[in-house]
Amino acid sequence: MNVVLWGVFPYLAIATLVGGTIWRYRYDQFGWTTRSSQLYESRLLRIGSPLFHIGLLFVIGGHIGGLVIPESWTDTAGITETQYHVVALTLGILAGICTLGGIAILIYRRRRTGPVFMATTKNDKLMYVVLTLAIVLGLWVSVYSAFQGPDGHNYRETVSPWFRSLFVLHPDVDAMAAAPTEFHIHVLTGLVLFAIFPFTRLVHAFTAPVHYLFRPYVVYRSRDARPTPGASAPRRGWDPVGTRDRQTTRR
Amino acid sequence: MRVMAQVAMVMNLDKCIGCHTCSVTCKQAWTNRAGVEYVWFNNVETRPGQGYPRRYEDQEQWRGGWHLNKRGRLELRTGSRAKRLMTIFASPVQPKLEDYYEPWTYDYEKLVDAPLGDDFPVARPKSLITGEDTKISWSANWDDDLGGAHELGHLDPIVEKVRRESEDKIRFELEKTFMFYLPRICEHCLNPSCMASCPSGAIYKRAEDGIVLVDQDRCRGWRQCITGCPYKKVYFNHKTGKAEKCTFCYPRIEVGLPTICAETCVGRLRYIGVFLYDADRVTEAASVADEKDLYEAQLDLMLDPEDPAVVAAAREQDVPQDWIDAARRSPVYALAKTYRVALPLHPEYRTMPMVWYVPPLSPVVDLLREQGHDAEDHGNLFGAIDALRIPVEYLAELFTAGDTALVTGVLKKLAAMRSYMRGITMGDGAREEVAASVGMTGQAMYAMYRLLAIAKYDDRYVIPKAHEERGHELEELGCSLNFDEGPGMYESGAFGEASGRPVPVAVETFHALRQRQTSDGIAPADSMRGRVNLLNWDGNGTPPGLFPDHRDQPTSTVPGPDGQVPGDALPEGSS
8 A cells, every 4th residue: 555655656646747748738738828817806816826826936945945855964054953843844834824825815716706716617626626635734734743843753754755765766665654644645635736737727837937037028930930839720610609608518 | 230021000090980890890800709708909999088998098007018217228117027027926917807898798588588578578788707697887989989078088098198288278078079089909019018028928020021929829828918018909818818919910911911900991091011120220219218209219210112221131131022012112101201191109108019190180170161261271271280179289199209299290291281182173283382381292292192092902002922932831831730630631621531621732842742753662751741642643552641540440441241441430429
């Protein structure tokens, strides 16, 4: 069981993430968008969305710091276990609350604003469930660790070595199995999120427009440029007139 | 000097009767789809009026276009690139649907389905956004023909500005009010701020004709372009999550036809032609310190196609000869630069817009006639322009960043043209001094009259085709429909091979054809992209691609026991 959960499933999730992203990038350029609903509702979005996204950036940064940097490195740098955990948990909980608060506002908005709810697909709903679950569990794990104090579980001796060992293709299943159940559930939800990531609207994160800082303002392009692979072809005939969402079949 | 060609438009506002034919035909051609119900690539505004979206010209609120920053450098009004990326999670200045209007339809079914009763059934308006009953309270041209102007007219940002500067010159009392129509499309700017704001780099300017387009496959829906465009002519398709904008009907332009809006304009007030411009100096021109110099700076960018140096540079930079010829005959060049009667819309946005307007003169003529003056006499006309019912200040805020002298100059030219032509038609002869009074020759005045008044289709629309020397690229290499699964391939026809769109004429390149005809074996099929032209088949073997591939099952054309060819029996739903 442990081998399946911590030795096989992570690779399946990563394979789906990578393969799915490549596939989507090649075949669904047209569907690759933020699908913004700001046109329908702006007031709540302008609070919730930055809160969620900026919180999330810190959360991601924290995960990278906690999972990738081995404990021995911080020890060498002279940071004690207690110091590390106080800082990590404080920042982590703070960022987690921002993220959770943000997504709570966004979900409330999505449910309560008519047009926004109508533009919500089944795919979105599934994604929201998994994403929220991952955030809630992550926050729960942090709070739980914080209450346990310095004697509590040190994930940098279990989860982090396992995480790093995944990348050398020699998963340290036992280390992960030794972690408490709360961590297990959080990690599993995270893996599920990775697996569905390429098939949801979350893909917009992969095309974060950092290159904007470096490109010229005015873009000239020749008419005869070859279509990019994965470019969506115009369909034959006319698009149906009317609003598809009015009908019972939602996307 | 980097010479580039730009397809541009001039609209003669004197002729616009506000019939909205251009808007309707454009809507039918481009935005009659779900997600863009509220979108009008072409709209006609009554001025004074708030416009569409409401008050879009108030850049203090909407932050569109460029300005000069504290160091005098050209910068987007929304700030630096980093600042825009920081605020990308919820675009701070974004028009809401209410700023356009909530699109609706009517519950027409009720009219037929309602049970028999004493009351007439009513088709209620239903919102296309929520599907609920709705109360229609605004639309793209709600204040058409000054509807509600005495209440809403003061909300026009230009009216506000002119009032501030000239102490209540604009009134909406019936006897003092004025109006004219302003049809608007995307300006296809030389220095587009939508493009500069696009984080993904999805908006581009076509190098051949300067048309500004949104690459639907690269747009990620960040919506910065909507903030960036001061004319608010980039729209968000709320179904696809992508930006859409006026395309200058590029599929028509490429084959030498005018845009839909121009083609269907009943007033024949639109002119389409080519400018040659110096792409290297665009930023410099857009950065001039005084806003009132922007018009001249923009005009300076437009190169004289008769100048041998310009022609030589254009040839060097692969501008095709027929485009250079078209630039020589260009009606837009004539109106904008030769006669200088066409003005850009809001040059103070520093985007170098490429849709130009001949300001309206008509009301002044009617006014003079009513007052018992000789309305066509140039002396009377000139005097009346300053007391014009449409205040020159208002026109100047629209077209010259507030420089009234420029607008007056243009109106005087138009007035002189009437006077001059009247002399000719009344048998008084051509009076050269009328033309000279506005710095023109009689000959030029007559040519301008022909262009403005009686120009035929071919004079109004001088549109060189997309270049034919490159035609082969469209046929065999560059056709955007010819990639796998694209409709340009046989396979994708709805009814099997060879159904669907006509195949381009040059099915094969010359070399592939020769190789096929002279080789003993089967010619390599990779250059043929899976197509086979049986007329050229030498009978050797079975060229790959002769039979369609069946992806579902291994190819077998032997009839099964039931006499059916397995390939024919498609699984359910696969067609």
